[in-house]
Amino acid sequence: MLEVKGLVKRFQKQLAVDQLDARLEGGEVVGLLGPNGAGKSTTIKCIVGLLRKDAGEIYIGGHDHLSLEAKRLFAYIPETPNVYDLLTIDDHLKFIAQAYSLTHWQPYAEELLEAYDLLDKRDKLGRDLSKGMRQKVSICCALLHDPQVLFFDEPMIGLDPKAIRQTKLIFKQLKEKGKTILVSTHLIDSVEHIADRVMIMKAGKVVHNDTVASLREQYSGDALSSLEDLFLELTKDA
């Protein structure tokens, strides 16, 4: 469902992503982990077409990632949520529904607003929303068109504990529906139990790419060690 071959992204002399290869099968949930500056956000931004890659090929559902066909398939939830200052929460959802020519979208929109405690705030303007509320709106908008592939970049940042729990539940539901998910996060426990696999990046490269169970076996030998312990062990000289 996602194929990345030889992705390179430089910022002047800084090599942010260095010949990265990645492949996600349909229905796979993959956690993208790595220390600050490892290249996670840059990788995701290149995949969704927000940053121009310097080299490499990226396909989503078999289509070039910049094609309209690819864009119909995926949703991107950015690290810093962008909302329109002068649109209400309801307007944001209507806008997405129109952009994707959705019909009969209102029941799902109501469900999402309810899940994120936004029903009583639906008439608030974007400029009047808190950071966490913006993040919630960004997630609701991303889910509304029922994308096949979802790219989440630090989705939990700014969310309150209830919304974090809700987002974990949404991950679980999306996984059950067979969606393909790539989620970059520092909140390792948020993906530990749903990720089929984790990719750990360091200095622009994927340095580990395996199931949590297999990484445990190879590098810790301790079946009880958490993914967080494992991550710290695997990136300790970063």
Ligand SMILES: Nc1ncnc2c1ncn2[C@@H]1O[C@H](COP(=O)(O)OP(=O)(O)OP(=O)(O)O)[C@@H](O)[C@H]1O
């Ligand atoms: N717009 C930019 N201009 C110049 N350098 C950048 C830019 N964006 C990222 N970088 C650099 O590229 C490298 C990778 O950054 P990136 O934001 O992808 O890391 P990350 O793994 O997402 O980090 P974090 O966990 O801190 O969000 C870093 O060295 C960063 O300084």
